[in-house]
Amino acid sequence: MQVAEHVAVVTGGSRGIGRAISERLAATGTRVVIGSRDQDVAEQVVDRIKEAGGLAVAVRTDITQPAAVKELFDSAEDYFGRVDVWVNNASTATAGALSRATDDDFDRYVAANVRATFVALREAATRIRDHGRIILISSALTVSPLPGMALLAAGKAASDHLARTLAWEVGSRGITVNSVLPGLTRTDVLATVPPHVIADATARTPLGRLGEPGDIADVVAFLASEASRWITGQTIHAAGGMI
Numbered sequence: 001m002q003v004a005e006h007v008a009v010v011t012g013g014s015r016g017i018g019r020a021i022s023e024r025l026a027a028t029g030t031r032v033v034i035g036s037r038d039q040d041v042a043e044q045v046v047d048r049i050k051e052a053g054g055l056a057v058a059v060r061t062d063i064t065q066p067a068a069v070k071e072l073f074d075s076a077e078d079y080f081g082r083v084d085v086w087v088n089n090a091s092t093a094t095a096g097a098l099s100r101a102t103d104d105d106f107d108r109y110v111a112a113n114v115r116a117t118f119v120a121l122r123e124a125a126t127r128i129r130d131h132g133r134i135i136l137i138s139s140a141l142t143v144s145p146l147p148g149m150a151l152l153a154a155g156k157a158a159s160d161h162l163a164r165t166l167a168w169e170v171g172s173r174g175i176t177v178n179s180v181l182p183g184l185t186r187t188d189v190l191a192t193v194p195p196h197v198i199a200d201a202t203a204r205t206p207l208g209r210l211g212e213p214g215d216i217a218d219v220v221a222f223l224a225s226e227a228s229r230w231i232t233g234q235t236i237h238a239a240g241g242m243i
Contacts, residue, residue: 007080008224009072011035011063011120012090014042016187017137020213021087024221026054030085033076035061063090063116073127085224086124088117089137091155094192095148105151113155121166121177131174133224136163137216138179140239144204146184146197156181160235167233176232180219183239185211207240215240 008025012018013034026032026049034056036042042058049056059075061068076083092112096105117136124134138160141153160179167177184193184201190210202210219238222228 005029005031006084006224007031007033007076007082008085008087009033009035009076009083010087010089011061011072013087014038014045014058016189017182017185017213017216018087018089019045020217021089021137021220022056023049023052023054024214024217025085025087025224026056027052028221028225029054030224031080032056033072033079033083034058035063035072035090037062063120064111066115066119069116069119069123073123082129083124083127083132084129085133085135086120086128087135087137087220087224088120088159090116091137091152094189095194095197096151097148098150101151109151109155113152114158117159118162121162125166125170128170128175131229132176133228134163134166134170134175134177135220135223136160136177136179137220138181138235140181140183140237140242142181142235143237144183144239144242146201148194148197164233164235171232174229176223176228178223178228178232179235180216180223181235181237181239182216183211183242185213185216187213201242205240205242209240211238211240 008030010022013022014036034042039060046056139156142157
């Protein structure tokens with residue numbers, strides 16, 4: 001699954017699942033542009049990638065700002081001349097009961113998880129190279145709800161529909177568009193999730209554990225490769241079979 005000479009942009013690529021994706025893609029020979037609001041942490045990931053023999057750069061960005069998506073593509077082209085893979089990973093995720101959510105909470109989730117995805121997909125549709133890959137990191141919550149996660153699930157479900165439609169619109173150029181649906185994964189977000197919800201998710205997972213960032217990164221590496229060329233418009237469950 002080597003994709004040497006390809007260039008991938010990973011939003012939210014400095015922590016958790018995004019970090020694992022950045023490092024995994026770099027290990028395949030892909031040149032990686034890490035988009036992150038935390039430049040210092042992103043630079044640390046870049047250093048790790050370079051120490052392992054890969055090539056990456058960090059670009060400070062906030063994709064909730066529409067202009068930032070265009071600027072991130074511009075930066076990738078300035079550094080490496082092209083964009084072959086766009087991994088839309090950055091999002092907002094905290095737990096809280098729907099009955100206690102405020103209008104501001106809803107607006108924040110729409111901005112971070114729906115509008116930002118819409119803007120990114122719109123830009124990617126015209127900027128990514130033919131035979132490229134567009135990969136969204138969605139959530140298994142869209143098909144297997146958990147208490148307290150309604151706003152995240154709704155935002156990710158809307159993004160999945162945008163991706164499935166875009167797959168039809170760019171398919172003639174050989175570009176694939178897919179969503180990856182992780183379950184609960186060992187990242188910083190777990191600190192906001194009540195223990196009983198974590199226990200419930202584990203009990204509903206046939207493989208009997210929470211996901212690890214590397215589990216998701218391996219799926220993304222496959223979707224970024226030539227081996228995935230016949231897969232598009234799909235929501236790929238990567239949640240250990242969570243039901």
